[in-house]
Structures are given as structure tokens and as C-alpha cells.
Amino acid sequence: MNNLLIKKADSDFSNFNRFKKLPKNPTLGNLRSLIDHLIWLQSFGDMKAYVQGIPVAKIKHFAAEAKSLKAKELRDYTEPKRITLVISLLHHAQMKTRDHITEMFMKRMGNLHNVAKADLKTMKEQHQEKMEHLVMVFKDVLHALDQDDNEEQASQLVISTLKERGSIKQLLEDCEAVSASHGNNYLHFILPHFRSYRATLFRLADLLNFKSTSQDTALIDALTFIQENRHRKSDWLPDSLNLSFLNADWKSLVRVKKRVGGWEISRRHLEACVFSQIATELKSGDICVSGFESFDDFREQLISWEECKPLISDYCKELDLPDKAHDFVTRLKEKLVTYSHQIDKEFPRNDNLSIDKNGKLILKRYKATEASVAAKELERLIKERMPERNVIDILCNVEHWVRWSRHFGPLSGSDPKLHNPRERYILNTFAYGCNLGPAQAARHIRGATTADMLSYVNQRHVTVEKLNQASRDIINHYHKDFDLPKLWGTGKKAAVDGTMYDIYEQNLLAEYHIRYGGYGAIAFHLIADNYIALFSHFIPCGVWEAVYIIEVLLQNKSDVQPDTVHADTQGQSYPVFALAHLLGIKLMPRIRNIKDRSFFRPTTETTYQHIDSLFKGTIDWDLIEAHWADLMQVVLSIKNGKISSAMILRKLGNESRKNKLYQASRELGKAICTLFLLRYVSDIELRQQITSETNKVEAYHGFSGWLCFGGDGIISDNDPEQQEKIIKYNELVSNTVIFQNVVDITSILRGLGREGYIIDSEDVQLDWSYKALWRLCH
Structure with missing residues (x-):
């Protein structure tokens, strides 16, 4: 450790300074550099064993102190304190670098998809002329067939017509090109760009320990499969893999029917698909990376259900919530039934709202109060x-x-x-x-x-x-x-909103914001x-602001402790409504385009005399009741400081077919949001x-x-x-x-x-x- 503080003859800085390295913008080259940096950091061994039993806050404090010092100053410290500070900073650097690599990987995969979408759009524009030409050819062929009933003469006429419009081979190529750009499946265009990423992504997969957070291991099995077959030269692999994680667009490219019968797997498309899906499931929390700060399995950070049980009664009493799943659902359901029928009954007397002939809601504008x-x-x-x-x-x-x-x-x-x-x-x-x-x-x-x-x-x-x-x-x-x-x-009462600040691009936080038209990040107040x-x-521009409310x-x-919070359109989502309700927070956002919002019925049998056209679906109360304990475990973990609400909402903010917690929070959020919308419109x-x-x-x-x-309004520090x-x-x-x-x-x-x-x-x-x-x- 002491050698880290000594500057080498061929360098201006000691190796200690490398512990403070910051991630740059998420380019492929910077991802490779960050992977190399992590390998170097791990060459000192895993520091987790040395900090075991020390509170996380204490480790972060030591790391911050070490980061603020120069190597020369650290050499003047007593050896025990010097080693403590260096180990804390090294541990912090290892954890943060792993997180940065994962975050950069997710952003690069997102960029791959954006480039592929742009390629599809460009190809459609380029092929518009070819499509028009092929339509004219088809029109000429139909005219030729219409002119002569004799099949032989009609055939000759068709051939002659086609030759006049170009060679048959060229016309076939044009047909295939237009067919490739037909529809909105852009995934085929990922492959040309993926080739330059391939080696780096396999290095990353070898370095990081991806794990499934559920019993569904199909994606992890597929990752192992492509790792084992990465050196195969054949483009085709046997159809022996569980591909349940594929959507229809990917499946049409990955699993291809053989000419002689049966199916085979396109190795290259499978590789691109697996890494894309890993990036997606890291966002939703269906995939985690062991030993990470931000991407570890958040369930392991929750307080156990045994610890939750004695806390639930007092917590629910404090917030006036039922402390049993069935009672919780019953009361909320009854509240929605009663309140929705009350609003329906009062509708004819309410001059501030109306419903047009298309069933769309219209709210009366109110006049601003004039100062005296x-x-x-x-x-x-x-x-x-x-x-x-x-x-x-x-x-x-x-x-x-x-x-x-x-x-x-x-x-x-x-x-x-x-x-x-x-x-x-x-x-x-x-x-x-x-x-x-x-x-x-x-x-x-x-x-x-x-x-x-x-x-x-x-x-x-x-x-x-x-x-x-x-x-x-x-x-x-x-x-x-x-x-x-x-x-x-x-x-x-309080309100939250974000405003963009311009920052330099050489960092992971900077993203292009379409609305503001520049690179920056959001100051959320x-x-x-x-x-x-x-x-x-x-916070980053690309994150839905509701996550941080x-x-x-x-x-x-x-x-000053507000219990009611207002926000704009970015400050709402069903999981946020759910979590806010369970934390005793009244979320009341400003609603844009109210006519497009969905209200949810308490039951399929519930109907209304005046406002029935506003309701588009029904709440799944059974799902809420089944996972009420899981939701309460999350809430109590947040209240006890075991886990960040932003981390939870980042996971619950991404749709997941596997995550029942996401699905339950979404259903609860629908109920709370519907209650709010009914009050908002009335x-x-x-x-x-x-x-x-x-x-x-x-x-x-x-x-x-x-x-x-x-x-000049630019935050210049990276x-x-x-x-x-x-x-x-x-x-x-x-x-x-x-x-x-x-x-x-x-x-x-x-x-x-x-x-x-x-x-x-x-x-x-x-x-x-x-x-x-x-x-x-x-």
C-alpha cells in the first residue's frame, strides 16, 4: 500500500492518483478503458473483506477524506490511518467503477438500438423511390395482362414489360431491399454495429457476475451458451436453448427455420439479443450484478420479513392504514367505489367539467386572481x-x-x-x-x-x-x-420540478435533452x-423525474416536512403513486392532456350514469393483496434507511413480465391515481x-x-x-x-x-x- 504513494520516475503521478479516475462519456473506447481500469483495481484483491463489519457511512467518509488528499500528504499520516484511508478509497473505487461500467454498458446498448432505428428510417426514405418504381412495374404488368387473354402472349408481354423496366435480377434485389425495410422491426440493423462491440461485451460478461433475481434463468443460461460458443465460426447453432425471454421481433431473427426442416439459431443475432436483453433487465431489476452498489439485487438490501412483522402494526396505525392485506384492499376498494359514485352523482351540478360526445373530458378554465x-x-x-x-x-x-x-x-x-x-x-x-x-x-x-x-x-x-x-x-x-x-x-405542501444545466460531455451524467436542445443534467428542486x-x-436527463420525488x-x-407534493407531468407514474401512498405522502401532480388519461373501475360490474366513458380498465385487487407484504417490506426498508426509494423506483419504473412487485405496485398505483384524478377533475x-x-x-x-x-451558465466540472x-x-x-x-x-x-x-x-x-x-x- 505504501508503494502506491510513491511517484514513479517515468510518471508525473503516483498510482494512488489512479484510484480517483473519473468515468468519461459513454463511448466504446471509454468502456474499454474503464474495463482495463477495473482489472487493474481488482489486481489489488477484493477490498470487501478488509472493510467487513465497518458501517457503510464510515467507509464513505474515509474514502472521501482520502480522495481529498494528495499522496504526499498521506505519507505524513500514521501508518494505521494511512492504510485505512487507502483501503477505503480502493474499495470505493472498485465499487464505483463496477457501477460505472454497468451504466456505460446500458447506455451503449441503448445507443445501438437508437442507431439501428435511425438506419431503418434512413433505409425507408432511400427505398421510397424504389417502392414507387416497383409499384409502377406492377401496374404495367397488370395492364399487360389486361390487354391480352391469351396466356402465352400475355406471358411474353409481361416479360417484355419487365425487361423494359430493368433486369429481373435487379427487380428482385429491389424487392428484397424494400421488404427488409418493411414494418418497424429495426433489430436487423443492430448487427452491423454490434460487430465492433462484440469483443468488448464478452470481456465485460467475463468480468461481471450477472445473476437472475427470480427463478427464471433463461437469459442467464443464454449468456452462458453464447460464452461457450463465442469462438465457433459457424453462424448457426443447434436449437437447444430456452428462448422464452425473446419478444416476437427478436424471435423472428434469432430462431430461423431450416430448409430441410427443423429450426436453428442465428449465433450473431442471439449474441446481440442477449446483451440487449441484459441491459433491459438490469434496468428493471430482473438481472443484477453481485457485489455492486447500484446494480446488486435490491431484495438482499431489504430488511427481512421477520424484522418487518413487529413494525407493521405501529407504522400502519401512524398512517391510518389497515395492517392486514385483506383489510387494506377492502378499505381501498370501498373508498374507490364510494368516491367514484359520489363524483358521478354530483356531475350534473358541477359546472367546472363536462364530457363531449366522444366521451372525452373537458375541464373549465379558471381565471387567475387579480391583485388588488x-x-x-x-x-x-x-x-x-x-x-x-x-x-x-x-x-x-x-x-x-x-x-x-x-x-x-x-x-x-x-x-x-x-x-x-x-x-x-x-x-x-x-x-x-x-x-x-x-x-x-x-x-x-x-x-x-x-x-x-x-x-x-x-x-x-x-x-x-x-x-x-x-x-x-x-x-x-x-x-x-x-x-x-x-x-x-x-x-x-411542496412542489418538485427539474431544470437543465449545461455541463461538459466528458462524464456519465451528461445526456442530450430534446426539449432543451443541448447536453446537460437536471437540477431537481x-x-x-x-x-x-x-x-x-x-440527476441525468434521461431519467423520469418521478423516480426522485x-x-x-x-x-x-x-x-419543514411537507405531506403533500405537487409536480408536473414528469412527476407521476403508477409505482410512484403506490409508494407515495404507502409512505403517507399525498402525490398531487399537474395533469396535462386530461382527456387522454385512463380511470380504472373498482370492479368489472361497476358502471356509472354520467362518467362511465372515462373508465378504461379494472384494478387487479387480488394481485395487490397477494403482494401487500412485499410492498410493505419495501416501504419499511425505505423508512429505515436500508435502501433508497430512487433505486426501488428505477427498478419499478421499467416494465417487467417477471417482477410481481412491479405489477402489484402498478395496480395499487392505478387505484390511488384514479382517486386523485376523480378529485382533480371535480x-x-x-x-x-x-x-x-x-x-x-x-x-x-x-x-x-x-x-x-x-x-456562462455551464457547470464545468466533470x-x-x-x-x-x-x-x-x-x-x-x-x-x-x-x-x-x-x-x-x-x-x-x-x-x-x-x-x-x-x-x-x-x-x-x-x-x-x-x-x-x-x-x-x-
Whole structure:
């Protein structure tokens, strides 16, 4: 281990520095490089045995401390601590590199399919002219046959016509080409691109231990089969394999009928199919990789059913849920029956919705509340008296009141050996929270600091968790110390939404976002109804945002604990509705294209007089009851911190024919979603509330983006941890500005009161949004 810290003569860095290697963008070359890196990391042995029995949080802390140090600095540590830090970092590097390889593999397989789809589209466009030509040939042949009843003369006429249009051989080739591009089965076009991947994917399969998470091992057996036959030169293999994992499109290519009778397997298509299917089932959790952090079997991370049993009664009592499967299903079913019939009965008297002749739902638009003359005058007076402040002054003021910087310090836990640490922490927060970066910030703060000093504080004294703790202090004081935010909201409601930040492409997080038209990642924010930001997280563009809704709610450890969450279209899916319900969270998203949404009947016999056309299917209550215990096991594991809700929802967010937990959560989600939709369409005040709250989080994006004015709006660091920290820094800066605004507005309102102005609380709460605060702090 000590030799790792010594720089070799032919290198600028020691091998210790290689432990910190970051994954680049998911190209085939970078996948090969990452596989080589993992093989090198594993040459030191599996570090799991050395960290056995140590809490995961402790290992991560040691790894983070080691990562922040240089080899030269580590050499000055005592040997026991030095070895502990190096082993922790090596273990962390092995785990993360395996995850990165798997993630890169999944993205490359997705790219293969996208390229194949593009090839099919291109071929269809290219063959359009050939198709038109063949139609004209066929038309000429029909005319020739129509002109002469004599078969022999008609035959000669057809041959003559075909020769005029080109050789018969060429026409046959054109027919085959057009036939190949017929339909939407693009899988045939994967093979030419797969050839360059083949050797790398087999290396990956040898390196990673793929396992089935169910009794269905057909796909794993197929992987073993192609590994055993990888060196065969024949393109055909005997039909001796269970191909139940194939869909119809793959089966038409993989299993081919022989001319002499019987069937055989196309080896090349089977290889492409198996690796494609492994990537798909890794997403759904039907395939796992042993010893990984993100792709291990999540079921092994759940608390056992024996541990769950004594917890269920108290947990269900706390949330007012039945603690037996049958009772749970019965109550929910009765609730859906009663509420749906109530909405049906009230339909003729509800002027806010109607159903057209095609059975489509139409919701009445509501008018936005107009601000009163008094409210507009009050805003004008406040804006006139609002003091001008800069961001550093605001950070200093809020630090004086709250002492948020007390959470920053060396990762080792020792006292900071910095001259005037509070000043350094404030300047560091300004530099990264406004996305200036150390170099740009140092140029603006002439003489007060240097780029190296700022970078040092960021690397050695600040972590994501420390930023969460600092922001939490501000949130708690904001909620406890002021009356003004209580006029805007109680903190029991919140909204979530994401906004894209541009980032460089040399990392695994960056993806192309069609809606935003660029490469980046999503800053996902949880915003309370009183405008304060409760939690932020940086997520990939390609992930459905609903996956992270529950996670950001659970990660929020402040005194403000919402039980109702609003979101936009991306913030909903049936499994999310199910899990939110079992966790006591009311999920109430904004619904786009309500006329296309499906409502579900409680039973096949249930009919309605007025709203029957809205219902498209029936809920499978038996499936929910059969897997209620599995669902509760997942929920209790999430509540006890054994597993991340985002990990569970990533697995449950992908359709799986094997995963009964996915199927049960989907059925439960249908029931909860139908109850919500019935309330949504019948309650105009709820729709106004949802719009109001989601508008707040959208306004926060502009507000926080305005404060993120450095670096041309681009997050330039390729380290995912540093990217996450920049989003957290920005949240911290945004919350300090909101805090300062409330202090100033409160002071102004008190001054106006002393001057004799009569201030109505409704005027204060009517039109106060980030837009107003943003204008006021300009």
C-alpha cells in the first residue's frame, strides 16, 4: 500500500492518483478503458473483506477524506490511518467503477438500438423511390395482362414489360431491399454495429457476475451458451436453448427455420439479443450484478420479513392504514367505489367539467386572481424601500444570524487550521454557489483570496452533507423566526420540478435533452409552499423525474416536512403513486392532456350514469393483496434507511413480465391515481392550488439561475460529486437571499405600520412569488 504513494520516475503521478479516475462519456473506447481500469483495481484483491463489519457511512467518509488528499500528504499520516484511508478509497473505487461500467454498458446498448432505428428510417426514405418504381412495374404488368387473354402472349408481354423496366435480377434485389425495410422491426440493423462491440461485451460478461433475481434463468443460461460458443465460426447453432425471454421481433431473427426442416439459431443475432436483453433487465431489476452498489439485487438490501412483522402494526396505525392485506384492499376498494359514485352523482351540478360526445373530458378554465389596488400599491412601496445588497453582504448577514458555516471544516473532524475560516467559507460559497469557480471568483475578489485557497476549502472542508446541514439551518430559522412566510404557506405542501444545466460531455451524467436542445443534467428542486428550497439533487436527463420525488422528500431533514407534493407531468407514474401512498405522502401532480388519461373501475360490474366513458380498465385487487407484504417490506426498508426509494423506483419504473412487485405496485398505483384524478377533475380549487405551487418551483428555477451567473451558465466540472455540490451551493446561496429578503420586507412592513399604513394580510400573501422577490432584489 505504501508503494502506491510513491511517484514513479517515468510518471508525473503516483498510482494512488489512479484510484480517483473519473468515468468519461459513454463511448466504446471509454468502456474499454474503464474495463482495463477495473482489472487493474481488482489486481489489488477484493477490498470487501478488509472493510467487513465497518458501517457503510464510515467507509464513505474515509474514502472521501482520502480522495481529498494528495499522496504526499498521506505519507505524513500514521501508518494505521494511512492504510485505512487507502483501503477505503480502493474499495470505493472498485465499487464505483463496477457501477460505472454497468451504466456505460446500458447506455451503449441503448445507443445501438437508437442507431439501428435511425438506419431503418434512413433505409425507408432511400427505398421510397424504389417502392414507387416497383409499384409502377406492377401496374404495367397488370395492364399487360389486361390487354391480352391469351396466356402465352400475355406471358411474353409481361416479360417484355419487365425487361423494359430493368433486369429481373435487379427487380428482385429491389424487392428484397424494400421488404427488409418493411414494418418497424429495426433489430436487423443492430448487427452491423454490434460487430465492433462484440469483443468488448464478452470481456465485460467475463468480468461481471450477472445473476437472475427470480427463478427464471433463461437469459442467464443464454449468456452462458453464447460464452461457450463465442469462438465457433459457424453462424448457426443447434436449437437447444430456452428462448422464452425473446419478444416476437427478436424471435423472428434469432430462431430461423431450416430448409430441410427443423429450426436453428442465428449465433450473431442471439449474441446481440442477449446483451440487449441484459441491459433491459438490469434496468428493471430482473438481472443484477453481485457485489455492486447500484446494480446488486435490491431484495438482499431489504430488511427481512421477520424484522418487518413487529413494525407493521405501529407504522400502519401512524398512517391510518389497515395492517392486514385483506383489510387494506377492502378499505381501498370501498373508498374507490364510494368516491367514484359520489363524483358521478354530483356531475350534473358541477359546472367546472363536462364530457363531449366522444366521451372525452373537458375541464373549465379558471381565471387567475387579480391583485388588488392595495396589494399593487404595497408592492410599489416595498420596492422603493428595498435596500440594495450584494450577494457577499447577504451571505455575511445570514451567517451572522444563523451561523450556517459552522458545519464546514476538515473531513477528518479536526478544527480548521485556516486564518479567519468563516470569511473563507463565505467567499467559497459565493464562488461555487454563483458558479464563478475559484479562478473567476479570485479575479473578482482582488487580494481577499486566491484560486488555490478557494479550491482547497471546497475540496477539503465542504461535502454534500455539510452543504445540506448548512442549508437546513437556514430553512429551520426561516420557518421558526418569521411570521411573513407563514402567510405564504404552512410548509405542509411542496412542489418538485427539474431544470437543465449545461455541463461538459466528458462524464456519465451528461445526456442530450430534446426539449432543451443541448447536453446537460437536471437540477431537481423541492420547494416548500412558503418559497424556501428544501432539497436539491442533480440527476441525468434521461431519467423520469418521478423516480426522485420520494427520495428528495425523505432526504429533507429540516423542520419543514411537507405531506403533500405537487409536480408536473414528469412527476407521476403508477409505482410512484403506490409508494407515495404507502409512505403517507399525498402525490398531487399537474395533469396535462386530461382527456387522454385512463380511470380504472373498482370492479368489472361497476358502471356509472354520467362518467362511465372515462373508465378504461379494472384494478387487479387480488394481485395487490397477494403482494401487500412485499410492498410493505419495501416501504419499511425505505423508512429505515436500508435502501433508497430512487433505486426501488428505477427498478419499478421499467416494465417487467417477471417482477410481481412491479405489477402489484402498478395496480395499487392505478387505484390511488384514479382517486386523485376523480378529485382533480371535480375540484377546481385543487387544480388552482396545484398550478400555484408548481408555478413557485418553476419561478425558483429562474431565481436560482439568476444567482448562478458565472461560467456562462455551464457547470464545468466533470466530477459528479462536484456537480452535485455546485447545485447544493447554489441552493444555499438562493436560500440566504430569500432569508435576507424576508428580513428586509418584514422590516419595511413594520416601518409602514409605524407610519400609519393599514396592511391587510391578504395583500401581503396574494401575489408574493419569486418573481416579486426577484424584482425586489434587483
